[in-house]
Amino acid sequence: MISLDQVSKVYRTKTIETTALNNINLEVPKGEFLSIMGPSGCGKSTLLNIIGLLDEPSDGAVTIAGKQVQKYASKATSHFRNEKLGFIFQSFHLIPDLKVIDNVELPLLYRKHVSAKERRRLSEEALESVGLKNRMNHFPNQLSGGQKQRVAIARAIVGKPEIILADEPTGNLDSVMGNEVMDILLNLNKEGGTTIVMVTHDENMARRTHRLMRLYDGSQIK
Ligand SMILES: Nc1ncnc2c1ncn2[C@@H]1O[C@H](COP(=O)(O)OP(=O)(O)OP(=O)(O)O)[C@@H](O)[C@H]1O
Numbered sequence: 001m002i003s004l005d006q007v008s009k010v011y012r013t014k015t016i017e018t019t020a021l022n023n024i025n026l027e028v029p030k031g032e033f034l035s036i037m038g039p040s041g042c043g044k045s046t047l048l049n050i051i052g053l054l055d056e057p058s059d060g061a062v063t064i065a066g067k068q069v070q071k072y073a074s075k076a077t078s079h080f081r082n083e084k085l086g087f088i089f090q091s092f093h094l095i096p097d098l099k100v101i102d103n104v105e106l107p108l109l110y111r112k113h114v115s116a117k118e119r120r121r122l123s124e125e126a127l128e129s130v131g132l133k134n135r136m137n138h139f140p141n142q143l144s145g146g147q148k149q150r151v152a153i154a155r156a157i158v159g160k161p162e163i164i165l166a167d168e169p170t171g172n173l174d175s176v177m178g179n180e181v182m183d184i185l186l187n188l189n190k191e192g193g194t195t196i197v198m199v200t201h202d203e204n205m206a207r208r209t210h211r212l213m214r215l216y217d218g219s220q221i222k
Pocket residue numbers: 011012018019020038039040041042043044045046047
């Protein structure tokens with residue numbers, strides 16, 4: 001489902017060159033739940049951004065859901081990203097001025113063939129699956145951290161993506177809320193067959209996934 005072949009990323013400025021990723025080879029089969037751990041600055045977010053087609057590698061080949069991705073900044077790639085990938089972030093990234101239901105609907109606005117009625121139905125269904133349909137007319141600041149993250153998960157899954165990319169989804173939550181969010185992700189993976197790649201600093205969360213990849217200084221530790 002995800003294949004990285006000798007992927008490297010080097011950030012260059014006039015004075016300094018930083019190797020954020022160094023020759024990464026990674027195969028994530030369909031239905032796997034992979035976690036990525038490593039110290040600050042080791043390249044975790046860079047790796048997730050490359051898999052999420054948000055950042056271009058300096059070298060190497062990236063294949064996502066059967067497509068070898070070449071032009072990162074193209075319209076076709078944006079469309080592909082919107083159809084195939086769902087994103088979850090540590091700080092939720094909800095839009096405060098929009099009601100919960102409208103936040104969840106957002107990814108569907110980019111899909112021209114989905115009617116307003118269908119958008120609404122799918123968004124309610126996604127909120128139902130994270131147990132928050134009764135909060136759909138609230139605004140994000142009326143929710144707890146765990147609830148905000150569940151809304152963000154509803155937004156990530158509303159378009160039925162094949163892959164979910166989660167960057168420290170439990171990082172801002174206490175252990176009870178963190179485990180609730182983790183239960184939802186595990187269920188999506190188990191019941192829905194969604195492939196998930198999650199960056200985490202929490203060994204307990206990583207232990208609940210199928211496989212752990214450790215990064216150090218841009219390289220994978222064997
Ligand atoms: N836009 C950029 N320009 C220059 N260097 C960058 C840029 N983005 C990241 N880096 C560098 O690349 C390396 C990897 O960064 P990255 O954000 O992927 O690490 P991380 O493991 O996600 O860290 P953290 O756990 O602190 O979020 C770091 O040394 C960082 O300073």
